[in-house]
Amino acid sequence: xxxxxxxxxxxxxxxxxxxxxxxxxxxxxxxxxxxxxxxxxxxxxxxxxxxxxxxxxxxxxxxxxxxxxxxxxxxxxxxxxxxxxxxxxxxxxxxxxxxxxxxxxxxxxxxxxxxxxxxxxxxxxxxxxxxxxxxxxxxxxxxxxxxxxxxxxxxxxxxxxxxxxxxxxxxxxxxxxxxxxxxxxxxxxxxxxxxxxxxxxxxxxxxxxxxxxxxxxxxxxxxxxxxxxxx
Numbered sequence: 001x002x003x004x005x006x007x008x009x010x011x012x013x014x015x016x017x018x019x020x021x022x023x024x025x026x027x028x029x030x031x032x033x034x035x036x037x038x039x040x041x042x043x044x045x046x047x048x049x050x051x052x053x054x055x056x057x058x059x060x061x062x063x064x065x066x067x068x069x070x071x072x073x074x075x076x077x078x079x080x081x082x083x084x085x086x087x088x089x090x091x092x093x094x095x096x097x098x099x100x101x102x103x104x105x106x107x108x109x110x111x112x113x114x115x116x117x118x119x120x121x122x123x124x125x126x127x128x129x130x131x132x133x134x135x136x137x138x139x140x141x142x143x144x145x146x147x148x149x150x151x152x153x154x155x156x157x158x159x160x161x162x163x164x165x166x167x168x169x170x171x172x173x174x175x176x177x178x179x180x181x182x183x184x185x186x187x188x189x190x191x192x193x194x195x196x197x198x199x200x201x202x203x204x205x206x207x208x209x210x211x212x213x214x215x216x217x218x219x220x221x222x223x224x225x226x227x228x229x230x231x
């Protein structure tokens with residue numbers, strides 16, 4: 001199914017752009033679900049539940065057979081889940097809270113084959129370390145409007161604010177769509193990208209990935225010359 005069209009249950013321009021890097025054909029069917037965490041709900045279960053809910057809501061909306069792709073991302077600071085800020089004040093509060101410290105970003109992927117009624121999920125977690133940005137930098141960034149559609153009120157790839165000093169595991173996960181995990185998930189339905197995802201991801205996001213070979217280990221063994229190229 002190399003050229004199979006997907007249905008992306010998201011209005012995120014970042015996820016649409018990243019999905020296009022793989023050469024997948026897709027159409028967009030954004031949905032709204034209640035994102036209120038359940039009492040005592042662990043972060044991984046939270047994002048997996050929302051990703052599944054989005055996939056099923058999109059399937060009900062399109063009312064046709066196909067492959068639905070949904071994702072949900074959240075920022076976790078200690079025992080607190082940080083979603084998208086609802087106001088400038090909340091965005092400022094989140095950014096001050098995260099400043100100079102580390103936190104974790106969780107993204108869940110849900111792929112629903114409506115023909116077989118088969119749901120496949122995957123989860124990616126990355127550790128992010130923020131720099132000591134100033135209050136003035138926070139105010140400038142919040143005024144730009146960029147934080148309001150992003151969990152934790154920041155974009156790791158924002159070159160002017162540049163909030164992150166270091167990260168571990170998957171960079172694309174923090175942007176909003178862990179592409180190697182997506183490849184791994186879609187292949188369980190015999191759907192492959194048309195392009196080399198690790199290379200496309202790194203070229204477009206401008207970084208060297210240290211984990212793609214562990215996610216797609218059956219494609220990229222350490223002896224592979226492409227592995228040497230990226231490292």
